Amino acid sequence: MVVVTPSEMRKIDQRAIEQFGIPGIVLMENAALKVVEVIEKVYSLKERDRVVVLAGMGNNGGDGLAVARHIFLKGVNVKVFLLAREEAVSGDARVNLDIVKKLGVPLSFVRDESDVAKLEGSLKSVTLVLDAIFGTGLSRPVEGIFAEVIQLVNRMLVPVVSVDIPSGVNGADGRVMGTAIKAMNTVTFGYPKRGHLLYPGRKYTGKLHVVPIGLPPDSAQAVGAQGFTLSEDEAAAMLRERPAEGHKGTFGRVAVVAGSTGMTGAACLAAMAALRSGAGLVTLGIPTSLNDILENKLTEVMTRPLEDHGTGCLQEEALDDVLDLVRDADVLAIGPGLGKSGAVFEVLRNILGRIDISIVLDADGLNHISRDISLLSKHAGPVVITPHPGEMARLTGLNVAQIVESPVEVAQRFSQETGVVVLLKGATTVVCHPDGRVYFNTTGNSGMATAGSGDVLTGIIAGFIAQGYEPFDAAVLGAFVHGYAGDLAADAHGQAGMVAGDILEAVPLALKKMYNLLAEHCKSWSHRI
Known part of the structure; x- marks a missing residue:
């Protein structure tokens, strides 16, 4: 609409x-x-x-x-x-x-x-x-x-x-x-x-x-x-068919680089959200000293230890392993829980200059890239960034109040200046394309204002890109599904006690409802022909 x-x-x-x-x-x-x-x-x-x-x-x-x-x-x-x-x-x-x-x-x-x-x-x-x-x-x-x-x-x-x-x-x-x-x-x-x-x-x-x-x-x-929003019917119509003969490779490969000491939850949520949104294979790159924890925590996600010198945080020497990790991937999600170490910036800076697959950049990844936003324009492939107002403030040099007062204008300007898709999170999340299109998301609720919710969104978007959605469409549909899952979680648990894991667990149900709605419409259309 x-x-x-x-x-x-x-x-x-x-x-x-x-x-x-x-x-x-x-x-x-x-x-x-x-x-x-x-x-x-x-x-x-x-x-x-x-x-x-x-x-x-x-x-x-x-x-x-x-x-x-x-x-x-x-x-x-x-x-x-x-x-x-x-x-x-x-x-x-x-x-x-x-x-x-x-x-x-x-x-x-x-x-x-x-x-x-x-x-x-x-x-x-x-x-x-x-x-x-x-x-x-x-x-x-x-x-x-x-x-x-x-x-x-x-x-x-x-x-x-x-x-x-x-x-x-x-x-x-x-x-x-x-x-x-x-x-x-x-x-x-x-x-x-x-x-x-x-x-x-x-x-x-x-x-x-x-x-x-x-x-x-x-x-x-x-x-x-150029503005638009989506009804449930319109969002369902964006879903891609999942071919009956498809295999795990058909539905795409996601690489996730995330996590540091004290922030393993962010890595888990992002990686599992990519799987829950329909991706076929997900591999999580995690600091070596945390790998055993994640292997115990995650059953369906593969892990790849990355050099951390025992610090629990990514080091510059991990770059070659990260490049190897993404070699066969369709998309890289990077940032959740990576920490503030300067070595993370060096890894990120070198990644953006040496690969050409789509990147979803969030959380600490955004905080590091705010040191040199010109790196965003140098990446050979599409980039989706998913900042909240605080992260957007660091990227733009504006204060949070300015971001909250004019979210569309700020996100549109940054998108057009850098050439990236900007998903600016908020009570009404907006997604801006460099060509001027802007999406207003109306799903979701205040129960989603909880730690880890954004990590789930990052994984959903990456999962959609891996399945072949254009990055802007993946961000739009990701915002809708993320909010819809949050609404289903609120129905089940109430808003006050929701946690990010509740949203994650509701993602398959949200997609099921949307695919069922799409099937009903397809049946209705066929009867009219």
Whole structure:
């Protein structure tokens, strides 16, 4: 599913109006009818119910006025509170305001404190509030009477449906512009906006309903939108067929270089995740003094001792063994738990200059490469990096707050400057390709904020690359599966007590469910032919 920015959505609307001759009032009416459909489906309003509509002066307010009309004509008790001077309402919104007035829909204006008090009285016995104050284009802080009304609605704890986006949320990046409506449901038009998917906007959005309003089918492509997210169906459709005659070589060979004293768990999780995601063979390169531990811990993963001089940490002399390890591999996952020794940097620096297979770089691998990020551009093969905000800060020289505030922009810029695929981990993980594509991941939960979770993700991505997925697709699908497995683990164990091993154990179940879904769709498609 395509994800757009507010700017792209404005161009889409403008194109529909100017090039295709679809009047703006028609788009507004289509939007209103779809909002009414969602309200009826979710709330099944009766005549005795009471609905308050909060409308601003712009097109978002016009949508709200049109919704109010349709609800009123169904016999439901509805009252409109307009947060604007009447003369300030124009265009298509004015058309709907005039209709509401002629129909006799109860209408009040909110201009001062006394009007806010009247609104509070109406909210005390309300069934539903429709929020249509601000749309996705909001870019200034919410202040004055608008802030008072939004804070009042939030204090009243009444069910809220937001039109297009909760008022106060920035549609471009999900920031709260001072204060914002906390909606239970949000109905957006045509495509989800970035602000719906990025936190904190995602928290304020509630359940997101994406509805069609009669836009030309090529709208997103025509304006060059490159953002996307995946439904479960769409993610399942990305899965590659596993041929019945396949053998372990068919499903790829993964080399993992990971671990140091005290960090053997990271190595185990990454290596097992590569197997659990479907790779045929996985070999773990581990410091020699830790090899016996890993051979006891891992049954299905092969191990390769690497020179450590008894320190429990990789040494420069391990380089030749690492190069030998990756000679027959399809992908190298390197970094989890490797430690801070300067020797690790030297091994990493020489690897990037001497092999051409795909590399998935994570954790300590990223911390070391931050000393010289030019090495990323010198690697002959594809590179996927999977930083969390702290690691991204070290790579870019920015602080963590800057990364968290603008994750898409930071990840996109770094991807384009270095030519690598960037998976920036977070509550909404984003995956950026050097060509500008950006994926917004919506699976997962806070139970995954636990040590070792990222190591599992590294192994999943490497496992997918070994099976023949393009590195960007592997990162996108890896993020989805990782989060989906986390959701299944949370269902089984609860979020508070989850550990990374729970996510690892749920990966095969997540893939099973997705392959079953794909099979169902294939069966459905064959019946249509």
